[in-house]
Amino acid sequence: MTGEQYDVVIIGAGPVGENVADRVVQGGLTAAIVEAELVGGECSYWACMPTKALLRDVAALRAARQLPGAAAAITGTLDVRAVLARRDRFASHWHDDGQVEWLESVGITLVRGRGRLSAPRTVTVTGTDGEVTTLTARHAVVIATGTSAALPPIPGLADAAPWTSREAVSAMSLPEHLAIIGGGVVGTEMATAYSALGARVTFIARDGVLPRVEPYAAQHVVASLEAAGVRVMIGAEPARVDRDAAGVHIALADGEVIDADEVLVATGRRPNTGDLGLEHVGLTPGWLRVDETLRVLDADGVPVDGLYAAGDVNARALLTHQGKYQARAAGDVIVARATGTPVDDAPWGRHVVTADRRAIPQVIFTDPEIVSVGHTLASATEAGLTVRPVEYDLGAVAGAQLHADGYTGRASILIDDATNTIVGFTAVGPDVTELVHGATIAIAGEVTLDRLWHAVPAYPTMSEIWLRLLETAGR
Numbered sequence: 001m002t003g004e005q006y007d008v009v010i011i012g013a014g015p016v017g018e019n020v021a022d023r024v025v026q027g028g029l030t031a032a033i034v035e036a037e038l039v040g041g042e043c044s045y046w047a048c049m050p051t052k053a054l055l056r057d058v059a060a061l062r063a064a065r066q067l068p069g070a071a072a073a074i075t076g077t078l079d080v081r082a083v084l085a086r087r088d089r090f091a092s093h094w095h096d097d098g099q100v101e102w103l104e105s106v107g108i109t110l111v112r113g114r115g116r117l118s119a120p121r122t123v124t125v126t127g128t129d130g131e132v133t134t135l136t137a138r139h140a141v142v143i144a145t146g147t148s149a150a151l152p153p154i155p156g157l158a159d160a161a162p163w164t165s166r167e168a169v170s171a172m173s174l175p176e177h178l179a180i181i182g183g184g185v186v187g188t189e190m191a192t193a194y195s196a197l198g199a200r201v202t203f204i205a206r207d208g209v210l211p212r213v214e215p216y217a218a219q220h221v222v223a224s225l226e227a228a229g230v231r232v233m234i235g236a237e238p239a240r241v242d243r244d245a246a247g248v249h250i251a252l253a254d255g256e257v258i259d260a261d262e263v264l265v266a267t268g269r270r271p272n273t274g275d276l277g278l279e280h281v282g283l284t285p286g287w288l289r290v291d292e293t294l295r296v297l298d299a300d301g302v303p304v305d306g307l308y309a310a311g312d313v314n315a316r317a318l319l320t321h322q323g324k325y326q327a328r329a330a331g332d333v334i335v336a337r338a339t340g341t342p343v344d345d346a347p348w349g350r351h352v353v354t355a356d357r358r359a360i361p362q363v364i365f366t367d368p369e370i371v372s373v374g375h376t377l378a379s380a381t382e383a384g385l386t387v388r389p390v391e392y393d394l395g396a397v398a399g400a401q402l403h404a405d406g407y408t409g410r411a412s413i414l415i416d417d418a419t420n421t422i423v424g425f426t427a428v429g430p431d432v433t434e435l436v437h438g439a440t441i442a443i444a445g446e447v448t449l450d451r452l453w454h455a456v457p458a459y460p461t462m463s464e465i466w467l468r469l470l471e472t473a474g475r
């Protein structure tokens with residue numbers, strides 16, 4: 001057994017762990033990062049990058065089809081092999097050499113193996129060769145271990161070799177018929193990709209498709225999936241799953257049986273905290289609760305000395321960009337506390353993650369895409385806010401009509417009349433992706449509607465939706 005000491009030890013080298021390490025090293029501290037699989041985490045190899053690579057050709061083909069001149073140049077269907085090959089490139093062929101090089105270049109020590117807390121500020125790492133290294137942290141241990149796919153307790157499912165998002169995003173060929181259980185973001189993006197690539201898709205969305213976005217936006221995506229031939233089964237309840245030589249068989253509660261080649265389970269995530277030694281610091285496995293500076297809280301809500309958690313594992317927002325935002329705050333506050341410089345923990349301060357509660361942007365890369373930031377009408381109501389929803393037909397905006405013939409889309413804002421600011425924005429439509437950051441700035445900046453009238457959208461772009469929404473809201 002060997003022992004080493006660093007200022008900060010980070011468990012998990014996903015996007016979030018990497019960014020925490022970067023900030024603490026930039027702040028003049030030493031850092032070791034522990035990784036059990038690939039440096040770069042889920043996002044780089046089995047989530048954001050490969051899925052968006054799969055979906056990009058789908059969007060490009062759709063865009064070309066909506067312009068008569070470009071459509072005339074289309075002579076065939078998507079080249080599945082080429083799409084998968086480009087996906088492989090964006091997943092770095094599941095090798096992490098590039099990211100390891102980056103760690104070395106910025107002075108972060110990589111320790112390969114599975115990390116476990118063995119005492120306060122102490123992490124024991126077991127390498128694949130069985131070698132054990134003990135890392136002690138002078139200032140902080142940061143847990144950035146992310147999540148894994150959660151399998152629901154459907155009888156037979158675990159023994160039926162189901163796909164999780166990992167298998168779906170890294171498949172080397174397409175099943176003829178893919179069944180998907182779970183109508184959330186993973187299920188809907190994969191239904192979009194697999195149907196466009198040529199698979200038959202049955203989409204079992206017990207609780208609805210994208211139940212957490214504005215209903216009108218989800219309806220656009222459901223209509224588009226159905227038009228693409230996907231069987232969308234809203235409200236269907238899988239009761240039992242079996243596999244035999246003919247494939248997988250999903251018995252629904254109403255008696256119907258879906259026969260497919262593969263079943264993708266996309267019913268949410270569970271935190272990677274099961275074997276993390278949390279009992280050695282007075283905690284129990286599960287999602288880690290944190291304060292606004294990302295310190296882990298115990299059962300009484302008291303921060304555990306020198307222990308932080310950032311990214312998916314704290315359940316605040318299961319998104320890479322939001323986890324990296326947490327990483328910047330966590331890294332900086334660890335440096336501040338280590339060096340005795342003031343901690344800026346007022347709302348919107350440097351060392352807190354206020355945007356986690358107010359302005360989380362998300363792009364769902366379906367066809368059409370959905371973008372959102374801040375509240376939906378349902379979440380605002382649940383939060384006790386009184387908001388005024390204003391909607392507008394995106395297809396009526398000149399920039400959208402130029403963008404694609406027959407453009408169909410919609411956008412909405414939620415106005416908090418008490419502060420005269422926007423607290424939510426949603427849009428659905430082809431290529432709305434880049435609309436979201438303007439809305440994020442308006443919400444995080446708490447820009448009043450009076451001032452937004454002076455943020456003039458260029459003509460003729462889709463951003464003119466902003467002017468139409470303001471006009472509809474009234475001046």
Ligand SMILES: Cc1cc2nc3c(=O)[nH]c(=O)nc-3n(C[C@H](O)[C@H](O)[C@H](O)COP(=O)(O)OP(=O)(O)OC[C@H]3O[C@@H](n4cnc5c(N)ncnc54)[C@H](O)[C@@H]3O)c2cc1C
Nearest residue numbers: 012014015016036041042047115145146311312318319320
């Ligand atoms: C299919 C899919 C698509 C997605 N698409 C998007 C998207 O388009 N945009 C977006 O913003 N988000 C997307 N997400 C979410 C995004 O992947 C996560 O929010 C992000 O990966 C979280 O980063 P993280 O660093 O917290 O965790 P992870 O990326 O999960 O990294 C955690 C790392 O910790 C390691 N680890 C775990 N336990 C230990 C241990 N005990 N010892 C050592 N190492 C350990 C793991 O091996 C892993 O490398 C998607 C998720 C899925 C499943």
Ligand SMILES: NC(=O)c1ccc[n+]([C@@H]2O[C@H](COP(=O)([O-])OP(=O)(O)OC[C@H]3O[C@@H](n4cnc5c(N)ncnc54)[C@H](O)[C@@H]3O)[C@@H](O)[C@H]2O)c1
Nearest residue numbers: 152182183184185186187206207266267268318363364365
């Ligand atoms: N573009 C993006 O930003 C992007 C893409 C993919 C994933 N992600 C992130 O990954 C996370 C995980 O995505 P996800 O889709 O796995 O989870 P999710 O929480 O978005 O959706 C899971 C869905 O499964 C349903 N479900 C749960 N148990 C079920 C059961 N027994 N039978 C049938 N349905 C059941 C739920 O009602 C829910 O709608 C998301 O929170 C999201 O933030 C982001």
